[in-house]
Amino acid sequence: MKALSYDGQQVVYQDVGHSDTDVYPRPVKIKIQLAGICSTDLKIVDGKYYNKALLRPNGVLGHEGCGHIVQSAPGSPFKEGDHVVFETVFPCQQCDSCVQGLTNYCRNWLHIGINSNGTFSEYLTVDESMVHKIGDDILPQISVLAEPLSIALNSMASIFDGRRDEEMTVAVVGPGILGLLHTLLLAENDFSVDVYGLGSDDHRLEKALGLGANRVFKTDAASVFEQQYDLVIDSSDTSSGAVFALSRCKPGGHLRVLNLSTEKGISSSDVVKSGCHISTSKGIHHSHMVTACNYIDSRGHKLSGLTTHLFTPDEYQQAFSFARNKQGVKSAFNFN
Template sequence: MKAALLTDIETLSVAEVAKPVPAAGELLIRVKLAGICGSDSSLFRGKCNVPFPVIPGHECVGVVEEINAPGSRFVVGQRVVIQPNLACGTCTMCLKGLKNVCRSKVRLGIDRNGVFAEYVTVPQSYVWNIPDGLPDEVAVFAEPLAVARHGLDFAVPKKNDRVLVFGAGVIGQLVLQLALLTTRNIVACDLSDSRLELATQSGARSVKGCERLSDDCQAGFEIVFETSGSPAALSQAIDLVAPGGTIVLFGLPAAGHEIRSDVIVRKEIRILGSIIYVDEFPTVIELLANGRIATAPLISDTIDLEGLAENLHNFYQPNRIKTLVRIENR
């Protein structure tokens, strides 16, 4: 099969490799459309500390091609999306229902070959059927939308809550749209004019740079969703959140920073971390199928597999939201 093979740091090429064979309990998925994520960029730049070679990619929509699981709930030809973080299911964290922080978690596209290829194998328990009427270009957002939805489960905005979405990349845009389902009082903050324009079109009041939020800071925000990963973001969020408010952290900064515990205590702030997802996929597939989330404005570009290396080289472009990769051209 054809696949994008990462053989060293920033060394990726399209090559012919062996088509994978599904192990017991697995499905062979023919990949149709994939999405590029920030973790793909981190892997490309050598920040994930995993052995090469590997086929990257973990966001995709595809078709069941082969089933190696007697009595499977799937049939050949079904369109599906993949939940790409594979927990062990037996450790203490998994038994507590915290599969997202399983210490033995296997990450598709990092620890095992991923979806930037014509075929991928996945355990059937991590595959989800999608409705016939749900377009591929919408269904491919199931994974990042699950990330966003998991974080909102920690702090669902009430009707009159003031909400700040810090960072207007793809996760920020999806968090914004989810928050808009329950409140209209939302501010989006970013340094990119095009991302702020998109947030404004979605219904937020957008601000370029959080230093311009002094007026709102007087009362503060009941909820701050930090999606940027900026090293200064947490400190700014602590300033901007209202007393008794909640900060939900999605972003992973490259380096740690001091925590202003005195302000946290005096304002009685809750700070929560949110990493990937647990069981949000059925919910987000329904949201996408019902048209509750607008994905078309989030697509910056659609490329072929041959354009992946150049796209990863230029990943940090301010106009980028989500780039899709067309794997199957038929």
């Protein structure tokens, strides 16, 4: 099978042999339709991933995607042709994190696109427990967003934990896919959301307004709106974005960090002096992918237009450059 693999120095589109049929207890083989390009993929390609020792040598990149079942284990609830999405992590279920239910922080996980083969491939094999069926009538441009949507749903659930305050002032810093999905979910729950981006984010800021943002601002404009907020979502993925997000959070407010930048930017002194309550969000639990699939099956039309550009696998250099320069919103490889 042909796939985009990374040898530690460069990406190569080549035949990589078979997928990981011997890695999982109950393997399910999936024919990939679309595979989304994530900022984590770019960090790996650009040599900026936080722990290079985790990366599988000559492994296949990518962890977002959708496709159809090709082969499943005996007695599987999945059959050939089922339209499916999948979780990225296969947890060990035995470490301290897993025992606490924090499977997204498993110490021994297999993570597709990192230490097991990923989605930038004609075929993907994962464990049956990671797979979720989705409506056959859902367009792949929408189902490919299941993984980032599940991350946003995880973040939202733990921010509010059943508590609501419609008077809360809310800002999203960074109008990438996670920022836009947070904007949509917050607006659906009747929160007034301001979204901050850069001068180069015109298209994404326009999308934010279409998803229900109250106002949009550019952080690099000559005059930047100076309001502070009760809740700030930092999905900027840059150190400068993190600094800006912290500055916009009120003392006593809540800063939610989804920013995975490895650049230096904020000191512990900055954090202490801000007076903010800071929390983080990483990955998902199984239940969040279930919720994401239910959302897509019932309200998937709201995600239309977020997968903005498709590339063939042999256009990977152009695709990575396009995503790196934050053109469009979500770019994906088309393996159909």
